[in-house]
Amino acid sequence: MTERRLRRMQTLNPFGVGAIVDMLGESFVAEDITRWKGRLHTIPAARIAAHFGVEELRTPPDVTDRGELPYYRFPQWLFCGACRSMTRWSIRREKPGKAPRCGNCRRSPQLVPMRFVAVCGNGHLDDVPWPAWAHSGGRRGREQRQCGKAELRFVHVTAVGGGLESLRVQCTTCSAERDLAHLTSPGALAKINWSCRGRQPWQNDNEAVACELSPVVLQRGASSVYFPDTGSAIDLPPESDWATWSEDAVRVEQHPFFRALLGSPDSHVRDGMIEVIAAATEVTVAQVRAVLNDRLGTTTTSADTPGDLAEREWLALTNPRDDHDHRDRFITRRAPFPAAAGHGGLQPVVDQLARRISDVVMVDRLREIRVLRGFRRHTMDIHIPADLGRRSGSLPAIEIFGEGIFVRFDEELMQRWEYQPPVLRRTESLRKRLAGSMHARWIEVEPTPRLVLLHTVAHLLLRQLAFDAGYPSSSLRERIYASLPDAQIPMAGVLIYTAAGDSEGTLGGLARSGRADRLAVTIVSALAAAQWCSLDPVCSESTAQGPDGLSMAACHACTLAAETSCTLGNLLLDRNLVVHEEYGYMREPLAELIAVRAGTA
Structure with a gap:
């Protein structure tokens, strides 16, 4: 058989x-x-x-x-x-x-x-x-x-x-x-x-x-x-809190007064009913309110737009909480950068990095939901839903638990960098190519300088963390937070994370790599590796690589990552935006690294 x-x-x-x-x-x-x-x-x-x-x-x-x-x-x-x-x-x-x-x-x-x-x-x-x-x-x-x-x-x-x-x-x-x-x-x-x-x-x-x-x-x-047309989202507070989804919360939901509150949340006896529910289910009044607010939010609000989803994740990542229940599904803590004890011979390089990196957050635990919305074929003219037939009102999905590192870049410096003429010229070429490409049917982002830079930095970190954290490169994933110009919530950051099907998550090696002493070495190593590609000068001087020329200075030898790791299909990448000696965002830390190497030679 x-x-x-x-x-x-x-x-x-x-x-x-x-x-x-x-x-x-x-x-x-x-x-x-x-x-x-x-x-x-x-x-x-x-x-x-x-x-x-x-x-x-x-x-x-x-x-x-x-x-x-x-x-x-x-x-x-x-x-x-x-x-x-x-x-x-x-x-x-x-x-x-x-x-x-x-x-x-x-x-x-x-x-x-x-x-x-x-x-x-x-x-x-x-x-x-x-x-x-x-x-x-x-x-x-x-x-x-x-x-x-x-x-x-x-x-x-x-x-x-x-x-x-x-x-x-x-x-x-x-x-x-x-x-x-x-x-x-x-x-x-x-x-x-x-x-x-x-x-x-x-x-x-x-x-x-x-x-x-x-x-x-x-x-x-x-x-x-x-x-395939896939999407994913991270479970965020308060939905990810133990108090919201625990067995206590289930008992609260099953109380008849709770169902009455869902139907009439503005009732004049609301507070009294909440107290009765808390006493009957042996939980606190605050926990009943948290469950009620969560259920009301998910049942009365319309679906988020992709921008809303990214902004919610951004706010959760940039505002780590001081207290967590160890059973929460989203646990974060701020990791000071640079290290208070210093970084030895790399200190001049790290000082330059600290001007560009405004925040580092260790994500000790996260829950990601991956969803298959449907698929397309051949010329991708029509989207076929995953629930053909009687329209079930559901989609196939899996939940996976993991950990990660979130790096936030300095907004003021980012805004000054992204309006440089050579930077704008390179990304404008990518924007025009994407507009005339078949890939525009599934790539929903606009290739701004900020997006291409952050996407490339994420790939460099993915490749380096595969060595430093000990995870297979295909098990690491990226999330890019790049806002458009004049956005109400400016975003410039990357989340590198790993996730597995086990409800216990992974072993913590990636989150620990967010400690300043380790992260500094990882970033420096990534910059050193990106400085020179084995296919240079062909790669560094290229203005069109990959499908439909949707990448520039980026190839398998220096920048591309596993297909399972990249959210944009290994497109919209340009190593020069990171390391070029005239307009690269990381050119000054890289110059310091070259000087340190020359001094120790």
């Missing part, structure tokens, strides 16, 4: 709703959330659910509850590697835990999925119409339309090289055949009168929608087959 398992985090990304999953020689596509089976598990995060425009956030079903995620076998066209016969599989032939086998061969080898799929810009996915393709080629000066049967073979011809010309689909009934040379060209399916069926592989025909786009053929592992 084949045991097919995924980690819960993988069911959101990269193998979330609509994604194609290759596993043990088989290929599947993840069905939408309305088809999830097993006991319903929701994440208690009403404010965050409201931010994403739904009533609740659902976690994938737990295997201990006999739950399972539905993955539909796709492509349904399979072939045998031995006899090369092709088979159109169906759900009626599925056997639990068993892979499809060839019925024509004596040893019954496992069937192999075809590696091409049909995709359209409206997000629809389908099998390639192999029977129609096999009968559409020219043969002896006429069209091969002798039969329409689906008895096919997928053969490899060795005499014509190794391209798609060497692969052919043959009809075993009428001998019609056609190679795959033009299969992936635009309009290939339109030329054989094949139109989009307007649905996902797991949907029935009655769930299809009208689609006027002509599908194109892509390899099923191509990056443009699936673009």
Whole structure:
């Protein structure tokens, strides 16, 4: 029996709703959330659910509850590697835990999925119409339309090289055949009168929608087959406080007077009812008020905008509280920078850093909610929601606990730096390229000098902390807080954090790296590494790198991070904004570092 398992985090990304999953020689596509089976598990995060425009956030079903995620076998066209016969599989032939086998061969080898799929810009996915393709080629000066049967073979011809010309689909009934040379060209399916069926592989025909786009053929592992639309938010006080979500809070919510207060929060007997609830549930009056205010806030306010969400996180990070319950889900403390005891030979460098870094906060514990809102395909014309079907009012999500370091940069110095002419010229080029790029459909931020600088600094810290804190680079993530000009709440900071699925969080190594003596060495090391790239001078002099030229002086050797770490797909990066000797934000600390090195040589 084949045991097919995924980690819960993988069911959101990269193998979330609509994604194609290759596993043990088989290929599947993840069905939408309305088809999830097993006991319903929701994440208690009403404010965050409201931010994403739904009533609740659902976690994938737990295997201990006999739950399972539905993955539909796709492509349904399979072939045998031995006899090369092709088979159109169906759900009626599925056997639990068993892979499809060839019925024509004596040893019954496992069937192999075809590696091409049909995709359209409206997000629809389908099998390639192999029977129609096999009968559409020219043969002896006429069209091969002798039969329409689906008895096919997928053969490899060795005499014509190794391209798609060497692969052919043959009809075993009428001998019609056609190679795959033009299969992936635009309009290939339109030329054989094949139109989009307007649905996902797991949907029935009655769930299809009208689609006027002509599908194109892509390899099923191509990056443009699936673009997940994910979002995340950090659980913040007061919702993250133990007093709000503890067992005591649950008892408060279940009291009949509490339900009455939710329906009539301005009642003239409000104070008396709160006192009765506190006495009946054996909690304090202040705790009842905290739970009531939280529940009223999440049930009466509209969804936050992305800007509101960032501002809430910014205010929570820049105003750490002095007292915490160790069971709170958001625990922060200020870390003085620089260290009172000094930094030895690095003191001149740290003094320059202290002019640019106004605050450092250790995040000893945080809870992040990651949500899959939907996905797009190919040209990303249409957003497909994660709850196709009856519109469940929920989205798939996971909660993860971790720790981090928050670094806030000096606002006054930042404002003087970001209006320098060379800085504005470089970021204006990125802004124009983004406006004409397909990536503008999912990148919601404006590439201001502040954003590009902070994003690049975050990447340099991610790369260095992977060495200093001992975490794999793919387990670290970034959050960028960069306000637009004239914003009511100016923001200039980065949060580097790590998170794991365990409710106990991580081991504290990253948060401890926020101590001044450690953080100073980390930043200095990051600047030293960014000063020179192994691909310089090509990298440092480049004005367009990455997809659509949406980065400048940034490459894999110096700046790019793991895809799971970056919120902007490794785009909008420019190392020169950090270390350039004329306009780099960190040019003076770097000059001091060079002087210190020269003095100790």
